[in-house]
Amino acid sequence: MLYSLIYGLLTTIPELPIIEQSIRNLFYHVSMWFTMVAMMAGSFGNAISYLSKENLNRDLRSVSLAELGMVFASLGLLTGMMWARFTWGAWWTNDPKLNGSAITVLIYLAYFVLRNAMDDERKRARISAVYNIFAFVMMIVFIGILPRMTDSLHPGNGGNPGFNSYDLDNRLRLVFYPAVLGWIFIGTWIASLRYRLRKLQA
Amino acid sequence: MQQVFPLFKRYFQQELRNSNALFSLGLYLMGITYLIYLLGGNNTTDSTWNTLLWVVTFFAAVTQSSRSFEFESSDYFYYYQSIAKPGPTIIAKLLFNAAYMLLLSLTTWLLFSFFYGNSVYNQSVFAAGLSLGSIGFSVVLTLTNGIASRTSGNATLSTILAIPLMLPVLKLTSTLNLQAMVGVEFGDVLPLLGSLAALDVAIGLLAYLLFPYLWQD
Numbered sequence: 485m486l487y488s489l490i491y492g493l494l495t496t497i498p499e500l501p502i503i504e505q506s507i508r509n510l511f512y513h514v515s516m517w518f519t520m521v522a523m524m525a526g527s528f529g530n531a532i533s534y535l536s537k538e539n540l541n542r543d544l545r546s547v548s549l550a551e552l553g554m555v556f557a558s559l560g561l562l563t564g565m566m567w568a569r570f571t572w573g574a575w576w577t578n579d580p581k582l583n584g585s586a587i588t589v590l591i592y593l594a595y596f597v598l599r600n601a602m603d604d605e606r607k608r609a610r611i612s613a614v615y616n617i618f619a620f621v622m623m624i625v626f627i628g629i630l631p632r633m634t635d636s637l638h639p640g641n642g643g644n645p646g647f648n649s650y651d652l653d654n655r656l657r658l659v660f661y662p663a664v665l666g667w668i669f670i671g672t673w674i675a676s677l678r679y680r681l682r683k684l685q686a
Numbered sequence: 687m688q689q690v691f692p693l694f695k696r697y698f699q700q701e702l703r704n705s706n707a708l709f710s711l712g713l714y715l716m717g718i719t720y721l722i723y724l725l726g727g728n729n730t731t732d733s734t735w736n737t738l739l740w741v742v743t744f745f746a747a748v749t750q751s752s753r754s755f756e757f758e759s760s761d762y763f764y765y766y767q768s769i770a771k772p773g774p775t776i777i778a779k780l781l782f783n784a785a786y787m788l789l790l791s792l793t794t795w796l797l798f799s800f801f802y803g804n805s806v807y808n809q810s811v812f813a814a815g816l817s818l819g820s821i822g823f824s825v826v827l828t829l830t831n832g833i834a835s836r837t838s839g840n841a842t843l844s845t846i847l848a849i850p851l852m853l854p855v856l857k858l859t860s861t862l863n864l865q866a867m868v869g870v871e872f873g874d875v876l877p878l879l880g881s882l883a884a885l886d887v888a889i890g891l892l893a894y895l896l897f898p899y900l901w902q903d
Contacts, residue, residue, distance in 0.1 A: 535899055583857065590850035597846055601837045611836055614896045615847070618829065621892055625885065626854055 516560035519667040523553035528620035531613040543609035548678040584626035693778035719797045732867045751827035755835035772901035787824035807869035818882045819859030826851045829893040858882045
């Protein structure tokens, strides 16, 4: 099916001829973060739609997508740390984008803690939807806006070139875009499985 | 919007009537400043001074804001819900907590200056950074205390929710403070001040938009 086709494309990545071997991490690291943003955006949209019309299924969808977003965020952090070790020489630096992503992970972990603190379904859904909206906007601020305004070592912020002709050529792009789509599909698929499981349990 | 000012006055009166919390906060500030002084505060570098100032302010902020929703979380909730709309309530709470936090942080700065000397070179930049940072603290903490007061969770829930959100505010403010200590012109730090102010406004706006959903049952 469509999922396995895209996933098959993912596994043919290492065959491409490239200059620096560590640029392969582009497909994994950046696509992880793109996928996380997509998952969190889905979670955010479902939170808003829960608040506008109280449909508990929306809340279940919201939390499943947020869970998957957390998984991709952790993978993004891990791949980023590996890449940093090879290119910068350290696992972690005091960099605005890195701090912003760590804070995002903490914010969403607090979201799950908040959900655990309430038993009543409707109240839990409403209050966690409120926090989800807040958390998503803050995430965009912390990983998108704040790093661009200050000095940063991370590509794409603080004056470094990002997605332009310095970093990508068309061969990489040919693999990168399907990789992003593939990871988003996998994430959405697993989230839909989690959602169905929760719907059965609730 | 006319409800904002009576609500603000009401919170002010509540704080004055139950004034033991205010005095205990003042005592806490004096006590902990003296404790830091005893632990070797004479030879502190600039960054240590700044760090300690913000740690003390952080704890004072958490303590103060945890009491900000205590009247709305218990049986009084239905009473307040019937007489006050959510919009004016959250505006009045944000303003009141921001004023309270400004008072606390300025007091902390005065106490620190009294004990360790005021090593700040550019006072106005420091004051601006301090004010915007403490307003940011209070806005974040008000929102998370509002969220936590509607759950039956424990007292640390609002701190857990608030800590990740306060970290960027703290980072921006401490950068401003350190630059003020070193001595920069006011015009140079305008981008930083602007971004801090924008962050405060954004969080406040979100709090205002989301609070009506918390104000229901």
